[in-house]
Each structure stands twice: as C-alpha cells, then as structure tokens.
Amino acid sequence: MATSEINDFPFSVVSIVEDVLQQHSSRSSDVGLVSRIVEESSLRRYEAAGWLREMIGVSSGRDFPAEPSEEEFRLGLRSGIVLCNVLNKVNPGKVSKVVEAPDDVADGAALSAFQYFENIRNFLVAIEEMGLPSFEASDMEKGGKSIRIVHCILALKSYNEWKQKGEVGPWRYGSNMKNNFGSRKPFLRKNPEPFMSSMSRTQSTDQPLCEVGQEGDSRSINALVRSFISDRKHEDIPSVIESVLNKVMEEVQQRLTIHNEMMKSSSKPIPEDDLSCETVVQSQKCEIREHEEEEENSPSQVVEEKIQRTNSERCEEQEILLNQHKHIQELKQTLNTTKAGMQLLQMKYQEDFFHLGKHLNGLASAATGYKRVMEENRKLYNLVQDLKGNIRVYCRVRPFNPGQETGLSSVEQIEEGTITMRLPSKYGKEGRKPFMFNKVFGPSATQEEVFSDMRPLVRSVLDGYNVCIFAYGQTGSGKTFTMTGPKELTEESLGVNYRALEDLFLLSDQRKDTTSYEISVQMLEIYNEQNGINVPEASLVPVSSTDDVIQLMDLGQTNRAVSSTAMNDRSSRSHSCVTVHVQGRDLTSGAILRGSMHLVDLAGSERVDKSEVTGDRLKEAQHINKSLSALGDVISSLSQKTSHVPYRNSKLTQLLQDSLGGSAKTLMFVHISPEAETLGESISTLKFAERVGSVELGAARVNKDNSEVKELKEQIANLKLALARKGNGNDVQPSAIPVNRERISRRRSLETPTIRPKLPSNLRPQVMDLSGPEAYSDTASSRRHSLDLHELMQSSSPSWRRQTLNAKDEDAEFKSGEWIDKHEQSDTASSRRHSLDLHELMQSSSPSWRRQTLNAKDEDAEFKSGEWIDKHEESLNPQLRSLIGGKQDFEVQSITDNESEDATSDCSDSDLMWRLKVQVNVPRVSNLQSSANPKPKKIQPRTAKPLETRSLIPSLIPAPSKRPPNTTANLQLQRPTRDPRRRLSLGK
Numbered sequence: 003m004a005t006s007e008i009n010d011f012p013f014s015v016v017s018i019v020e021d022v023l024q025q026h027s028s029r030s031s032d033v034g035l036v037s038r039i040v041e042e043s044s045l046r047r048y049e050a051a052g053w054l055r056e057m058i059g060v061s062s063g064r065d066f067p068a069e070p071s072e073e074e075f076r077l078g079l080r081s082g083i084v085l086c087n088v089l090n091k092v093n094p095g096k097v098s099k100v101v102e103a104p105d106d107v108a109d110g111a112a113l114s115a116f117q118y119f120e121n122i123r124n125f126l127v128a129i130e131e132m133g134l135p136s137f138e139a140s141d142m143e144k145g146g147k148s149i150r151i152v153h154c155i156l157a158l159k160s161y162n163e164w165k166q167k168g169e170v171g172p173w174r175y176g177s178n179m180k181n182n183f184g185s186r187k188p189f190l191r192k193n194p195e196p197f198m199s200s201m202s203r204t205q206s207t208d209q210p211l212c213e214v215g216q217e218g219d220s221r222s223i224n225a226l227v228r229s230f231i232s233d234r235k236h237e238d239i240p241s242v243i244e245s246v247l248n249k250v251m252e253e254v255q256q257r258l259t260i261h262n263e264m265m266k267s268s269s270k271p272i273p274e275d276d277l278s279c280e281t282v283v284q285s286q287k288c289e290i291r292e293h294e295e296e297e298e299n300s301p302s303q304v305v306e307e308k309i310q311r312t313n314s315e316r317c318e319e320q321e322i323l324l325n326q327h328k329h330i331q332e333l334k335q336t337l338n339t340t341k342a343g344m345q346l347l348q349m350k351y352q353e354d355f356f357h358l359g360k361h362l363n364g365l366a367s368a369a370t371g372y373k374r375v376m377e378e379n380r381k382l383y384n385l386v387q388d389l390k391g392n393i394r395v396y397c398r399v400r401p402f403n404p405g406q407e408t409g410l411s412s413v414e415q416i417e418e419g420t421i422t423m424r425l426p427s428k429y430g431k432e433g434r435k436p437f438m439f440n441k442v443f444g445p446s447a448t449q450e451e452v453f454s455d456m457r458p459l460v461r462s463v464l465d466g467y468n469v470c471i472f473a474y475g476q477t478g479s480g481k482t483f484t485m486t487g488p489k490e491l492t493e494e495s496l497g498v499n500y501r502a503l504e505d506l507f508l509l510s511d512q513r514k515d516t517t518s519y520e521i522s523v524q525m526l527e528i529y530n531e532q533n534g535i536n537v538p539e540a541s542l543v544p545v546s547s548t549d550d551v552i553q554l555m556d557l558g559q560t561n562r563a564v565s566s567t568a569m570n571d572r573s574s575r576s577h578s579c580v581t582v583h584v585q586g587r588d589l590t591s592g593a594i595l596r597g598s599m600h601l602v603d604l605a606g607s608e609r610v611d612k613s614e615v616t617g618d619r620l621k622e623a624q625h626i627n628k629s630l631s632a633l634g635d636v637i638s639s640l641s642q643k644t645s646h647v648p649y650r651n652s653k654l655t656q657l658l659q660d661s662l663g664g665s666a667k668t669l670m671f672v673h674i675s676p677e678a679e680t681l682g683e684s685i686s687t688l689k690f691a692e693r694v695g696s697v698e699l700g701a702a703r704v705n706k707d708n709s710e711v712k713e714l715k716e717q718i719a720n721l722k723l724a725l726a727r728k729g730n731g732n733d734v735q736p737s738a739i740p741v742n743r744e745r746i747s748r749r750r751s752l753e754t755p756t757i758r759p760k761l762p763s764n765l766r767p768q769v770m771d772l773s774g775p776e777a778y779s780d781t782a783s784s785r786r787h788s789l790d791l792h793e794l795m796q797s798s799s800p801s802w803r804r805q806t807l808n809a810k811d812e813d814a815e816f817k818s819g820e821w822i823d824k825h826e827q828s829d830t831a832s833s834r835r836h837s838l839d840l841h842e843l844m845q846s847s848s849p850s851w852r853r854q855t856l857n858a859k860d861e862d863a864e865f866k867s868g869e870w871i872d873k874h875e876e877s878l879n880p881q882l883r884s885l886i887g888g889k890q891d892f893e894v895q896s897i898t899d900n901e902s903e904d905a906t907s908d909c910s911d912s913d914l915m916w917r918l919k920v921q922v923n924v925p926r927v928s929n930l931q932s933s934a935n936p937k938p939k940k941i942q943p944r945t946a947k948p949l950e951t952r953s954l955i956p957s958l959i960p961a962p963s964k965r966p967p968n969t970t971a972n973l974q975l976q977r978p979t980r981d982p983r984r985r986l987s988l989g990k
C-alpha cells in the first residue's frame with residue numbers, strides 16, 4: 003500500500019498498524035513490545051518537551067523538565083499557559099488572551115479550573131483552526147491520554163518548521179497517533195484544510211507529499227515494524243508480516259465500513275468546515291463542566307438553585323396546565339360533540355314522538371269514529387225498534403254491595419248491547435250464555451250515564467207521546483236504585499224519576515216561548531195483588547220544580563210498603579208507579595199535546611222460596627209473583643200476537659196496559675245482581691227480558707188535538723144530547739146530562755175538609771178521591787181502596803185529571819150545561835174521526851176499546867142481568883138520586899156513567915168508542931127497565947174486592963170506609979172516615 007493511499011483514508015493507517023502489531027506482540031512477546039512502545043512514547047514526549055522549552059525559554063519553562071515523566075508533562079501543560087504562548091510564538095496572536103499564573107504561585111494548581119480550561123480551550127480552538135491534530139481537555143487531567151498531547155505538540159512543531167521553511171508546499175502531517183483513541187470513529191477536524199485535503203484528494207504526482215508527513219509516518223511505521231520483527235527469526239518473518247498485513251487490511255476494511263455507514267446514516271452531509279462531532283460533544287461537556295464550576299464558586303448558588311428549581315417547577319406546572327388546558331379543550335370538544343349528538347337524538351326522538359303521537363291520534367280518532375259508528379248503529383237499531391214499536395230493553399248489573407264478600411261475578415263480559423253470563427256448571431262455549439239488549443250498563447255505570455241514554459225517550463213526553471219505563475229484576479238487584487236512587491240521595495245518585503222530571507222542567511222552560519206546559523205527578527202503589535179490578539185513590543199533584551218533585555217522591559217513597567227479606571234489607575213489597583202527566587199548548591196554533599209517562603219500580607221478581615218469608619210476607623211475595631207472572635203472560639201473548647191479551651189478570655198489567663199494548667214508547671229496565679248464587683234468578687230474568695224485547699207494539703203515536711177535532715167532538719156531544727132526548731121522549735136539559743157519580747164524587751171530594759198534614763200546601767192534589775162506594779169498603783188491607791175497572795182507567799188518564807183539575811169551575815160549568823162540551827174538547831179519541839155515523843164507529847174495532855168494554859164478558863153478563871146497572875148505581879150519591887129518578891134517572895145515570903168513562907179515557911179512539919157504545923146501549927137498558935122492571939132491579943152487588951192499589955201521595959179526602967153490601971142505604975154516600983192504617987202508612 004502506497005503512503006499516499008494510506009493517507010487518503012479518513013483514519014490513521016499508522017495507528018491501525020500499531021494496534022495490529024501490538025496485538026501480535028502481545029501474543030508473541032508482549033513484554034518486549036510494550037517496553038519498546040513505552041520507550042518510543044517517552045522519546046516522543048521528550049522531543050515535545052524539549053521543543054516547548056526551546057520555544058518558551060528556560061526561565062519560563064523552569065518548571066517544565068526537559069525529559070518529563072508523563073505526569074510531569076501533563077502538569078506542566080495543564081494551565082495551558084505554555085501551550086498558548088508556544089502557539090502564539092508559532093502563530094502570533096492566535097490565542098488573543100492567555101491567562102497567566104500569578105507570580106507568587108508556584109504552580110498552576112491555585113488557578114481556577116475555569117482559568118485552566120480557558121487557556122486549554124483557546125489553544126485547542128486555535129489548533130483546530132490550524133488543522134493540526136488536537137487532543138481533549140480531559141487529557142490534561144489525571145489518567146488522560148498524554149500521547150495525544152504529545153502528538154499535537156509534535157505536529158505543531160512540524161507545522162512551525164514548515165512555516166519557518168517558508169511554507170513551501172502543502173503542509174501535511176502524518177503521525178502514528180491514532181485518531182481518537184479507543185474509538186473507531188473517524189477523526190474530523192474543524193478546519194482540516196491542510197490535513198483533510200490530503201485525505202480527500204487522490205494522490206497526484208505533481209503535488210508531492212509533505213516530507214514531514216511522509217517522514218513521520220514512514221518513520222513511525224518503520225520503527226514499529228522494525229521493532230516488531232527485530233526479535234523474530236528470519237524464517238518466521240514472511241508469515242508474521244503476512245498475518246500482520248492481513249490484520250491491517252481487515253482493520254482498515256472494518257473501519258471503512260463503519261465510516262461509510264455513518265456517512266450514510268447522516269441525513270445531512272456535514273460540511274467540511276463544521277466542527278467534528280467529537281469536538282462539539284467535547285465543547286458541550288466543557289460548557290457543562292464550566293457551569294458546574296461556576297455554580298460551585300457562586301455565592302448565590304442556593305438561591306439560583308432555588309430559582310432554577312422554581313423555574314423548572316413553574317415550567318412543569320405550566321406544562322401540566324397546558325396539558326390540562328389541552329385536555330379540557332379536548333373534553334370540551336367531546337362534550338360539544340356529545341351535545342350535538344344528543345340534540346340530534348332528541349330531535350330524532352321528538353320527531354319519532356311526533357309521528358307516534360300522530361299515529362296515536364289517528365288511532366284514537368279511528369277508535370272514536372268506530373265508537374261513534376257503533377253508537378249510531380245502536381241508535382239506528384233503536385230507531386228501527388221504535389218504528390217497529392218494539393219494547394226497548396236495557397239491562398243493568400249492579401256492583402257487589404259494600405261489605406259483601408266479593409266472589410266471582412256471574413257476569414263474564416259486558417259489551418255495548420250484550421251481556422254474557424258465566425255458567426259454572428258447563429264448560430267451553432256452553433259455559434257462556436250471551437243475552438242481547440238495546441243497551442247494557444255495567445256495575446260502574448253512573449246514574450247520569452244511565453239517564454242520559456234514556457233522555458230522548460223521556461223528552462218525547464213533551465212531544466205528546468206516552469212513555470213507560472219499568473224496572474224489573476229480583477229483590478236487591480238495584481231497581482229502586484235506578485228509578486229513585488240509594489237511601490242517602492246526593493245529586494250524583496239521583497235516580498231516573500228525579501232526573502226525568504228535572505229534564506222535563508228544563509225542556510219545558512226552554513220551549514216556553516212556543517209551548518206552555520203543565521206537568522202533574524201522581525204516585526201509585528200496587529200492593530198485594532189479587533184478582534179483581536180496583537182503582538187506586540189517585541192524587542194528581544201539579545208540580546213546577548224539581549224541589550216539588552223531590553218532596554212528593556220522598557213522601558211517596560216513605561209510604562211505600564217495604565219490609566226486610568232474606569235478600570234485601572229494605573225490600574219493596576209493592577209495585578210503585580210515578581206517573582207524570584204533561585199537557586202542552588202550542589201558543590201559536592192552540593193545538594194541545596198530551597203525554598204521560600209511567601215510571602214503574604216493580605216489586606222483586608224472586609221466587610218465594612228464595613225470599614224465605616212466611617205469613618203476611620209470604621202472601622205479599624205470592625201476590626208479587628202473581629202480578630209478575632201476569633205481566634209475563636201479557637208479554638207472551640203480545641209477542642205471539644194473540645187476539646186476546648190478558649191484561650185484566652192483574653192490576654199491574656192493567657196499569658201498564660196503555661204502555662204495553664197501546665201506542666206508547668216502552669222501556670223495560672232489567673236488573674241483575676252479580677253474585678254467583680243469584681245466577682239462576684239472573685238467567686231467568688234475562689230470558690224474560692229477551693222475550694220482552696221481541697214484543698212489537700206498533701209505532702208510537704202523538705196525542706195531539708187540533709181545532710177540527712174539537713169541532714167534531716162538539717158535534718158528537720150535541721148528537722149525543724139529541725139522542726138522549728129522543729130516547730127519553732123528554733127534553734133533557736143539557737145541564738142535567740152530565741150528572742154522573744164521578745162528578746158527584748169529585749164534588750164530594752171537594753166538600754171534604756180533610757187535609758193531609760204531611761203534604762206541603764203547594765203540592766196539595768187538585769184531583770181528589772175518585773173512588774166509588776167500593777172505595778169505602780174496608781178490607782183486611784184497609785189502607786187500599788177499591789174502585790172499578792173504569793176508574794182504574796181514569797186513574798191513569800191524564801185527560802180525565804185535567805178535566806177535574808178545577809172542581810169549582812166545573813161546578814159552574816155543570817150548572818150552565820157546558821161541562822159536556824168541555825170534556826168533548828179534550829177527548830183525543832175522535833181526533834181522526836170525521837164521520838158521525840155512530841154505528842160505524844161502534845163497529846170499528848179498537849183493541850183498547852174492546853178491552854175496556856167487551857173484553858169483560860163478565861161485565862156484559864152483569865149488564866144483561868142488570869147487575870152492571872146496580873153495581874154502578876151503587877156509586878150514586880143521594881144528591882144525584884134526588885136529582886134523577888126512575889127510568890129517567892137510570893138512563894141519565896147510564897149515559898153519564900159512560901160519559902164518565904169517556905172523560906177518563908185518554909186513549910183516543912178506544913175511549914170514544916167506549917162512550918159511544920154505551921150510548922147506543924142506553925135504549926136497550928131503558929127498554930129493559932121500562933118494560934120488565936120499571937125500577938132498577940135490585941141486584942146483589944158482587945163482593946167488594948180488596949184494595950190493592952193506593953196512591954202514595956196523600957189525598958185531601960180521607961179514604962172512605964167500606965160500604966156494607968146489599969143495602970140500599972149503602973147507596974147513600976157515607977161520610978168519609980179516615981183510615982187509621984192508611985194514615986199510619988202515610989205517616990211513615
């Protein structure tokens with residue numbers, strides 16, 4: 003390898019050879035090699051020291067021996083003064099300021115480390131600027147590499163020599179000193195111009211190498227090699243050389259590889275004039291050390307430390323704060339994102355809710371619509387039923403009573419118009435029995451709900467319809483609750499009776515500008531039903547406010563026959579009927595409308611064995627059952643449309659006759675209890691009710707008179723008069739004609755001074771006791787007063803009552819002969835008849851007429867045998883008897899008797915027919931009497947029938963005592979006496 007090539011390497015080839023030789027020496031003859039190396043080093047050190055002394059002079063270098071030991075050498079140069087001065091001599095002014103040691107100080111030890119360092123640093127900087135081999139400041143310390151210092155000094159020496167020779171040719175220094183001892187890093191100089199230029203450029207023949215360098219290197223390598231092979235045998239030398247060369251080559255290659263790698267890894271090419279890494283690192287280390295020294299020497303070290311610590315703490319805190327701030331910002335951002343997300347979700351939910359609400363609204367309106375349609379269907383169904391004239395049937399299930407053990411209800415399901423009963427004895431489909439009605443009310447239905455459903459029906463009374471609402475059901479099922487209310491009445495618990503009247507008042511008030519209404523109330527009780535036809539003592543009380551009604555009904559309710567049964571604490575033992583009569587006059591046309599309404603609370607329909615009663619109570623129960631089965635018979639025959647309907651079998655059916663068979667609107671309100679033990683009764687009740695629902699009565703008709711009807715009635719009355727005259731052969735004064743016992747009875751009633759103390763003065767009945775002599779008969783049940791069939795009809799006839807409302811006026815009418823006319827005017831029966839042909843009229847068959855006249859075959863028989871006359875004559879009072887007499891009397895009586903019927907009849911055609919028939923019968927009777935028996939035949943009257951129907955409102959007239967049968971004297975009107983039992987009853 004040529005020297006030039008060797009010098010092209012970025013490291014010292016000499017040092018590599020040296021290392022290799024040392025390794026070989028250590029293996030072969032370590033001891034000898036080391037001693038030679040040490041010797042060599044010493045020589046070089048002496049050389050360096052000698053030159054330094056030469057440069058600075060003996061006086062200055064007095065403390066610097068010519069042949070110093072390594073330690074002496076280091077200590078002598080440690081202050082840097084010698085080095086700086088020598089450098090300044092070689093290159094004047096290179097170190098601008100040299101810190102000199104004080105004269106009194108023997109050595110540089112007293113100088114501060116800083117001062118030492120200053121000189122050394124300045125020297126090293128200058129050396130590097132010159133491109134000379136340098137050393138580290140730490141090499142001056144104990145254990146440092148003095149060989150590098152020596153190398154540096156010798157290089158400076160060489161440089162100096164080159165300079166002194168006039169700087170001929172490029173200066174180049176090569177030595178055997180390794181670059182960076184112990185390190186394989188390439189050695190780079192800060193200003194390696196002379197040195198590096200030789201390394202970077204290829205050897206050129208025209209630029210000869212610096213002799214000094216060549217010399218130095220060659221000498222060094224030669225010396226090494228020579229000393230290495232000097233003690234070798236000749237034959238070993240080639241192999242040793244070969245091995246050393248191999249090793250050198252290996253080493254060189256290794257270092258080249260490392261160098262290349264480092265060059266590659268460096269992203270930025272290091273400019274040639276940059277400080278070497280090592281230099282930078284060294285200078286930084288020096289700075290640190292410098293600061294450390296400064297700190298050591300500073301008096302305010304502690305304070306500074308604290309300040310530094312505080313500053314660093316502050317920095318840390320600031321850093322933490324910054325971090326936290328950053329974190330907070332991040333969190334805020336997250337929060338904002340979350341908020342935005344939430345808002346989005348909320349909006350979405352709101353939207354969903356909105357849609358859901360809309361959907362629900364749609365469903366709700368659909369449900370409402372469905373309900374409305376169902377309701378309309380029901381109304382239409384009811385309308386159809388009305389048109390067909392069906393009896394409407396409502397069903398109500400009462401709740402379990404408080405304190406009662408609430409078991410399983412016998413009612414399984416209630417829908418709009420269907421109630422399904424649970425039959426525990428059967429399974430599956432058979433265990434459920436449905437019943438259909440016009441409406442079913444469950445246990446939670448309120449009185450208001452119940453009434454509102456029947457309000458239109460009630461209101462139709464004001465339009466001139468006859469209405470009948472009757473409550474049916476076994477004891478304790480809630481009939482009285484529905485019709486009247488519970489024992490303790492509140493506004494909410496008021497029953498149908500009160501509400502109906504209140505509503506009528508309300509409506510009549512609303513219509514007062516067009517129609518003037520008169521409303522009167524009558525309360526009847528049918529107690530202990532027995533065969534026979536009796537008319538109650540009827541008291542018709544005009545009412546004008548709900549308060550009036552409440553007072554009346556309280557009184558009536560108190561008077562009702564009740565007792566405790568096994569099934570109800572306060573069981574009603576009678577049928578109670580509140581009848582409302584309404585007369586309306588159209589203020590413009592003068593047309594009269596008449597309507598009536600029966601509100602009937604029937605006695606319990608339970609079987610006798612169930613009510614566990616004996617004695618009188620048993621008898622009551624039997625009567626109740628009998629009347630109810632008579633009702634069943636009537637219903638049955640109506641539903642089968644048979645020609646004969648047995649209304650007369652009980653007083654109840656007689657009372658309801660107009661409602662069940664006439665042109666009335668009828669509603670049956672069937673009640674059932676929820677208890678399982680009453681299931682049997684409930685089922686039979688429901689079956690009966692279903693049967694009732696199938697009965698068609700025909701469309702209801704309005705009771706309306708117009709002026710034409712009035713005219714016709716007047717004509718009929720005149721004709722009747724004429725007929726009567728003709729029949730008698732005498733002119734009968736019109737004023738004498740209307741004499742009848744009913745009228746007499748009314749007059750008698752008016753004459754009677756008795757006043758019931760219990761009845762408030764404003765509610766005193768204007769219609770008094772209408773009972774005939776039979777009414778005086780005191781039966782076992784002396785509270786009740788017997789009257790005949792026709793009087794029963796009268797009792798429930800509004801027109802009759804209207805006609806008798808003002809007795810005084812009627813007296814006057816009687817005298818002037820106007821009475822008949824007045825009564826004729828109010829007769830609705832002839833409203834649609836224009837023909838005056840009486841025979842035709844007689845032939846035309848009206849069911850009610852037939853019922854009242856011909857149906858009673860017994861009466862026909864009586865009539866024929868003269869009993870009928872006698873029976874009716876019994877009711878004549880002495881005044882009448884004195885007024886009329888014999889045949890004429892009889893005729894008059896007959897006519898007037900029938901007039902009475904006419905007057906009492908409110909049932910239009912039938913009533914008229916009845917009256918006319920009797921008139922036609924008159925001659926027959928007269929003939930009978932005149933030919934066969936000029937005097938009325940004395941006929942044993944039939945045994946008076948017990949009174950079973952009574953007014954619940956006390957009459958102004960005391961109940962007459964029973965007239966003993968079979969005595970003419972009995973025809974005399976007896977002074978009415980008070981019935982103590984009745985009074986007791988009323989006083990209850």
Ligand SMILES: Nc1ncnc2c1ncn2[C@@H]1O[C@H](COP(=O)(O)OP(=O)(O)OP(=O)(O)O)[C@@H](O)[C@H]1O
Nearest residue numbers: 400477478479480481482483488570573574605606
């Ligand atoms: N719908 C109802 N709501 C609450 N309680 C009721 C209802 N119906 C009836 N009751 C209660 O049931 C009990 C019996 O009722 P209620 O006296 O009206 O029966 P009833 O059928 O008239 O009996 P009876 O035929 O023996 O007179 C009473 O205490 C009454 O208050």
